[in-house]
Amino acid sequence: MLGIDTECIVGVMSVKHALLGLLESQSRHGYELKHSYDEYFTQDKPLNYGQVYSTLARLLRGGLVEESGVEAGAGPDRKRYAITEAGVTDLANWLTKPEEPAVYLQNTMYVKVVLALLSGREATAVLDAQRTTHLRAMRELTQRKNEGDLTDALICDHALFHLDADLRWLELTASRLDELAERVRAS
Amino acid sequence: MNADMAIGIRLAVGRGMGSRLAVVRFVLVVLDIGLCVAVLLFAAAAIDTIGSSSDREAARAPVLDKRAGVTPLSLVNISSAYRGSSISGRQVRGGPLSPVPPGVPAIPGPGEVFVSPELARLLDSDPALRARFGGTRAGLIEPSGLVDAGELYFYEGVDRLPDDRDITTAYAFGDERRGGTTPAEMILVSGVAVVLLAPLLVFIACVGRLGGVERDQRLATLRLLGATAPQVRRIAAAESLAGAVAGLAVGVAMFFAVHRRVDGLQVGNFRFSAADFVPPWWRFALVLLIVLVLVVGAVLLGMRSTVVEPLSVTRDSGAPMRRLRWRLLPAASGVAFLLPIALDLVHENKDVTMLVSCAIASALVAIPVLLPWLVERAVAPLTGGLPSWQLAVRRLQVDSGTPSRVVGGIAVVLAAAVGGQTIITSVAGLHAGTPDLSELQAHRLSGYTDGLYLLSAFTLLAAGASLLVLVVQQLGERRRAVAALSAIGVPWQVIGRSLLWQNLIPIGFGVLVANLAGAGLAVATLHVLGAPAVFDWRFAGAVSIGAVLTVCFATVLGIPVLRASARLDALRSE
Amino acid sequence: MTGALLAAVELHKSFGSTRALAGVSFSIAAGEVVAVMGPSGSGKSTLLHCLSGILAPDEGTVTYDGHELGRLPDAQRSLLRRTDFGFVFQFGQLVPELTCLENVALPLRLAGAKRKIAELAAVEWLERLGVADTARKRPPDTSGGQSQRVAVARALVTGPKVLFADEPTGALDSLSGERVLKAMTDVARASGTAIVLVTHESRVAAYADREVVVRDGRIRVSEWQ
Incomplete structure (x- = not known):
């Protein structure tokens, strides 16, 4: 599991x-x-x-x-x-009382990408591995959502949207890796 | 096979049952094809009338060459005005061995008179006129002896012919040289026929292949669903056929409705009679067949250039720039037809006539073929200006095909009218200098002019109707774009003006090209006939303005549809 | 790859100077649902068009059920589209002149079925996708979600082996999109139809069994179950 x-x-x-x-x-x-x-x-x-x-x-x-x-x-x-x-x-x-929007300005994925770039490793591999794991999780949640009732659906959707946000970030970062690499190496 | 036809017809009917705009569009297409068909049917009948009246004229022209064993019939041509029309006839004196003119059973004896049915009616209704024709009525002249059914004509038998008139001695009747159709007239008649038919055919083809973008999309969907290319062609053919058949039915109905009303209608020197305006059944059938073949052919040809591939559902690629090369073909062949005459290789009248007719036809075809290319090149460098102008120019740059095609049709009418008028004026001028021009020939020439005016008017009417159909069609196709424009706050008046520009720019070029082509045609033809060209610029100007007004009028009529399209709900769905 | 129903090997495709595919290999087994992901312009739609035989690749081969698509004549490819393939696009694939019922019946009629029989089958499929109430309406009179489900019904009515779906929910809001996706994948799985699902959204891709990611005309990640 x-x-x-x-x-x-x-x-x-x-x-x-x-x-x-x-x-x-x-x-x-x-x-x-x-x-x-x-x-x-x-x-x-x-x-x-x-x-x-x-x-x-x-x-x-x-x-x-x-x-x-x-x-x-x-x-x-x-x-x-x-x-x-x-x-x-x-x-x-x-x-x-509204909940404070959770803002994650520091995240492990970003740190991993920067460290990969600094150490001359393949940063896309980091991103791709993460993406695969995320998508696998999303697939599982989707399946659970579709087999369950409305409660399951709403709860799973909440998680799905968060994973989706991570994946979008991964996607965007992947397409800006060259730019980031230049910046990291320059500093 | 049958299923494909059924699907095609279902698609055509579906279009008719869809939104109100779609209904308007379908009805306009049917009415427009109907109008064109009706005009074509009249033309098919009119050609016959012109031919037969010429023949009948020739049949009663006297032969002056002496013939053995024949007592000549002495006759004097009489003509007098009666309430705006002219009564003409012949006073005759002859013996038992004299030739009998066509349409009468015998030579009227002294004091006897044969009259045309129309003259008989006048005489019965007007005692004053009866007083002028003293003789006893011996009978009526049969149609074979009359130019048209409305002609006021008589043969009066007399003892003595008046001394102060030229007496003609006829040894027989039926002189081809005097009364028959001259080569000039033959060119004129065939030219007029070609001129008349060509633009109507262009309109039918244009209107028939309506809905290009929408239809391509629809057919692409069918391809995607696995319809084979031949299957799609059959479906498209059936779809267009449905509109064409409905149009034909309307056209035939219009023909008979109008036909019943024109009986006795007088236009200039030409008098309609219902009996003359029934084309033989085979010609009737031919017109219908040509229209069907044309509509289906235009659709299939149009499909060949825009290859219906499944992908066009998801992607639409810009049309490539038009190529000039093949578009020069008709113009070039027009010149080619005239070459043998210019080089003095052809002498037979018949051959000259044929070549000139072919040249005229080619030149007229060249106009709608060249115009889209010309408009495309001409608008390519245009920029800036008012928003409406800018919208129009940009639209024409993207796709100038639709407006310039119909406008091409209008330009053909124009060129034909200008050319025809020039030829007629010049030929008439030529004949005016000739002393032995018979009165009938003069009558005939002026009849041609009237006919030309009438037919140009009809064809312009059909052109206007076709343009309206295209404007409505285009608005339908660009509904989303129009709605999007109005959504960002562009007033419909601006969109309307841009629509006007979109049509006016091509018609501007059309008028220019048509006048040049018409004048060129006339000069070339007259050169062949050995006559100097006499240009009637007033006529050309009038017809040109008429064409421009037709375009403006058709566009303005499309405004309600534009306003409906500009409503924002068009943005929703589809 | 053994057991592949549809397989592409080293596909290259360019439009003018734009390179859409630069050596893509792909395969899908019978009944499998595969998401093809990637940013817009990555070449994923081009891959779908090549796989379905709508576009011919410049280089490489596409093999379906042992037949190389590039070698089949147009009539054969049309036949495949009619019988073995189904298509659902973002929007606009329904014929607006026809009612929804007639749209769904259309592929069967193109294949020569009688109208009555075709429409009976169409009703059944509309019911399976939960849009039976749209049968008499024309597509412009239905909601986006409804017309997409009608499109899915039309794509599946012939019982295809492969369903090609290109951003099928791209024009829909989340909820309608989810419903369309669920209906589409449920029905396809039940009837053993494989789906090639092109999308740029991970939430859509999550409906698939696995995904491939196309970036700059190449497959970047291919994950196997």
Whole structure:
């Protein structure tokens, strides 16, 4: 299996907000939260229970979530969790605040190309190898997208567009290699 | 095979059922071909009328050479004016052994009169006129004794012929020298026929191969889908045939509709009669066949130059510059036809006539063939100017073919009219100096002039219609370009003016070439006939202005289509 | 290459002084989907035209199913296009005078099928591509995505062995493009039709089994599964 990380669509920072969001409509048990999270947001590796409970503990400490009751019965933990006023405010703030556009001004691919040129290696080989790997990944994502449902499609497309951007950069760099080589050698 | 034809016809019908613009285009094509066909049918009939009236004239011309055993018929030609037309006839006196003129059963006895049917009608309706013709009506003159059905003619039997008139003694009737068609007239008649037919054929060919770009694209698609080259040719032929057949039907309908109305119509000295204007069925069929062959032929020929390859779907390559070499052929052959005469190698009247006719035909063909080349070279160095001028010039530089082809047709009409008029004026002048010019010959010559005016007018009308079709067609083809222009804020008036320039520049050259060619033709022909050329510049100017106005008018009529094209939704899809 | 349905060896092609192909070799197996990538002007469309026998290469050979295309007479090549090859271009390949149904039926009719039978097959293909509702419309009255799917239906109606697609989604927005691509590759894979997919977009190329990259008239990268 050619691996690319797609399981972690929701970054570490936002697991907290994801759980808040899931709690807003109704109070839930810890295991319910984990399953809903997995259903909506993950692809390969499910969220582990440890992460669920550590996040909930943090939310409880911050007063964003409260325990709304414990049910009797078997099982490790039968606590229900509900969102607080403060939790709703925090979630609303997070949702309406735009994400910083991620700008990658330093990237490994660029460094590799420049180093290849400096050391007199074939820079196109670097680019071509990268392109092949990228395209392979895209092919796999496309296949997964076409076999899955709408959730899969949207998640895969997000990744595809990013890979596509990388590939465009590779393409453009490939056609400007001579120019770049001159610049690198001159300095 | 049948499937190919079906696809072709389906494509033609599909074009008709498409957008409103496409419908307009299809209807215009059909009407235009129809108009041309109708004019051709009339021409086919008219040639017959000119010929037969000449023959009938010859048949009643007296033979003056003495013949043994014949009592000559003494006759006096009488002619008098009656309400703008002229009544003519003969007072005759003869015996039982005298020759009988054609169209009457016997020589009228003293006091008896034979009249033409038209004169009889006049006499019945006008007592004053009846008073002038005292004799008893012995019968009507049959058509074989009349030049045309509308002629006012009589034979009056008298005891004594008037002393103050020249008395002709006829030993027989039917003198080819006096009344028959002279070689000059033969050249004239055949020339006029060629002149008349050539431009109409050019228009039909132009309109028939309409939609060049679109059609090429369509056929390229068929090639891509695996149609073989012969298959594509069959489909294209069937497609053009559909338009041509519809055009023919309209043309035949127009012919009969007009035919019924022209009966008795008088133009100058020429009087139409429905009976005279029915061409024999074989000639009728020939006209239809020629039109069909021409349309299909033009399409197939056009396809040969733009090779229909599958690739033209995705790529269109610029047309190569026109080559001059083969375009000089018709002009060169025109000169070649005149050479034997100039070198005095040919003496027979018949041969001279044939050679001159061929030369005229070649020269006329040379005009539309040379004009696109000329326009292309002439516009190549042009630049700058107003936006409309610039658009037009650039467009002509890219493709001058379509406008200059029709304009070439108009130029042919012009050249023919100018040339024909010059010849007629000069020949008439020549005859005027000849004392024994019969009245009938004078009548005939002026009839030719009237005919020439009439036919040039008709042909110019057909030319205008064809040009309109081409303007509309071109707008359809360039719909996206026009829409794009209007999208960037170019007012439609500017686009309209550029369209006008696109047609006016070629017609400018056309008028120039046509006048030169017409005058040249006339000089050459008259030189052969041994007559000095008399130029009628007023006529040339009038016809030239007429041609330019025709072009302007056709372009202006295309403006509504332009405005429709300039609407931005044309940018969408396709 | 063994097992190749269509193979080109050392193709050279120039247009005037412009060199479009400078020694390209290529092969595709039956049922395979291969993307031909490269920037515009790299020669990828020319490669497609040479592979399909529309253009004759200046040098080199193209072999389809054991036949060298350059040696076949025009009628034979026409026959191939009619029966074994299908084409989809960026736009403009539908005949605007005909309805979508008639467009799809056209290749069958050119091959001599009766109208009824050809149109029945056409309806089926329009349905398979999800554009059955366009049957009575003329191409200018349909959306870009619809007409491309009609074009795909027309290309596949004869059950070709190879489908040549040149930027089939070039004129479409992302979503319509994706739908056309999915429909095209799904249907082709189901019927075992190989696709030569020319594109400059990696997202389009990702629908293929593998890709070759043409740059300056040469194949730069050729990746095998």
